[in-house]
Amino acid sequence: MELFRSHVLVCGGTGCTSSGSDVIIEQFEKQLAEHGLENEIKVIRTGCFGLCEAGPVIIVYPEGTFYSHVKPADVKEIVEEHLLKGRVVRRLVYVEKGEHPDAGKPLDEISFYKHQTRVALRNCGVIDPENIDEYIAFDGYMALAKCLTEMSPQEVIDLVTEANLRGRGGGGFPAGNKWQFAANSKSDKKYVICNADEGDPGAFMDRSVLEGDPHSVLEAMAICGYAIGSDEGYIYVRAEYPIAVERLKTAINQAREYGLLGKNILGSDFSFDIHLRLGAGAFVCGEETALMASIEGKRGEPRPKPPFPAVSGLFGKPTNINNVETYANVPPIINKGVEWFHSMGTERSPGTKVFALGGKINNTGLVEVPMGTPLRTVIYDIGGGIPKNKKFKAVQTGGPSGGCIPSSLLDVPIEYDSLVEIGSMMGSGGMVVMDEDNCMVDIARFFLDFTVEESCGKCTPCRIGTKRMLEILDRIVEGKGEDGDIERLERLARTISSSSLCGLGQTAPNPVLSTLRYFRDEYEAHIYDKRCPAHHCKSLVHLEITDDCRGCTACARVCPVDAISGEVRHKHEIDTEKCTKCLSCIEKCRFNAIIKV
């Protein structure tokens, strides 16, 4: 085996790739070759490191130097200084907010990582996802080997049940129970499905697992196949995730080559193979019955349950379906045991959960924490708080099915049941932070707009009910809200939740209900005072220039509709009739002289 004195890990997740990490890798390869270092130093494209805010990010081992915001032009300096002469390039080292520029720390001491426990993300940003050998070197496929050689299918199910691994897709249903139901169904053919149709806006946990550690999902699906008696699996993945799709294809081919998928795996009489199916942009396909209809090539419309998929699923056969993160937890549970798994998290929800932290937060990215961690730890200690010294208003969890949690509840521990109690839900793990500038009525409207667009149209309460709710919300944010609108929203919400066919409709009113519960005053301000307290809703605010104006003309020059006039060095005026409230002028003004009223 070749030995290298240094490894340069370049993040190849979607975030960093979008900001040019591909070009950075090319540059590294070119520069290393120029200096004759290609046999001494290895460049590896890994999965997501998690700290997307600092992207593109690079780690140089063995030192563990963490470079952030690297540009292709910086590569030459890193190669010539760091890799050739051993001098760390200080100006590129990641420094936490408020710390001295020379305080760059190794990865495991940075606050963003210090509070995390990585189980599902254990290999993300660590191994080369396109190289099965690296996965194997990190105990990959050991759990599958253990199951096939030392355990009976029932023992595997018992272990997963005892571990109390709950569905990471949001519902929190125990995976072991699902496996048991599917195992109990008698049939000549059964299927294993991985739900990788991660549709919640602002959620990208599953994508990162697929991009950074695709083999862990394949291994877990094979284990599930062994446990329930299935020989065929499907991964249904969003077509919007091209990098994940490519890495899955590569991983499946490599696993087949190594005899870890296909006929008689590891010399046993167990055979299992996996196919890939791409979604085509329908959110409802994240619902399991809709997803199976889509794999069958049909419109992705849900159907009533029962029969549950474990009895009659894909092509009418017993089927087990779990999401990506749930599967990614299975191999370590088999390898390390139930006790290890129970050492993390809470009694009712053991283990960890991955969250995609986004919105108005300093450290945007992926975090994995033990269940039961307070929201405050995630937002302030890991997330680094709110940018620009703004005030925290709410955190949204659970996507279009979830709700907004106010600051008074920030110490609630994150687990399935506690989040439901406060009117939100775990969901798949999107966590979007909002500050004082975000209008909660508008956020509710945003989610309803999403549901209306994504409702499949099969059942009436969802198709028509959500549309009616959206119309009311549209009216309110336009300043045309009427007395009784809040009550109308509440009545519709109750009807839609109780009578919709699938989870999409049943949970669609949640964003409205939770904002009504915690931010009712904002609704009332819109309806009765025709005022948007966050100064967000365009129909309810206008811009004014204060006496702080120095007449620098920057605002007048940037205004796309020529609504600002005034002479140089004299206070400017805004023509509110012409103004489109695009807010470009506020961004340009250096004297904070333009305000929303």
Next chain:
Amino acid sequence: MSQRDEQLKLIDIEIEKHKGDASSLMQVMQYSQDIMGHVPMDVQVRIAEGLGVTLSEVYGVATFYSQFALEPKGKYIIGVCLGTACYVRGSQAILDRICEELNLEPGKTSSDGLFTIEATRCIGACGLAPVITINDDVHGRLTADDVPNILKPYLRG
């Protein structure tokens, strides 16, 4: 042979591979869309006949999934992410500005066939919010003011 004939030939080969297999309908349609950029009616008819499903089923699938286009799209497809993380960081203002600059509505293609504007779902680049894509190029951490400069190189066609 015209470009279209060549495309149709490729699609026919793909249909032949899946002949009579109704469950591969979406895969064949995705393939066709990759080749042609959209799935016009005559292609839908071919697929229906080849796979042994009714045309109404093909049309049903084509109109159910937002990814399938029945009409050709512009040379440059501008996708403005309206996922939650981008939305709370102001992507609506960016979408409004793009529409204003190009004098075009979301979901529509310009009459010169150059641009299509789409309000897209989360593309998962939340660290770069707000984000837009123009074909395969990603532009992140934008303000509405950046829009004219970003569009400039594409306006030449």
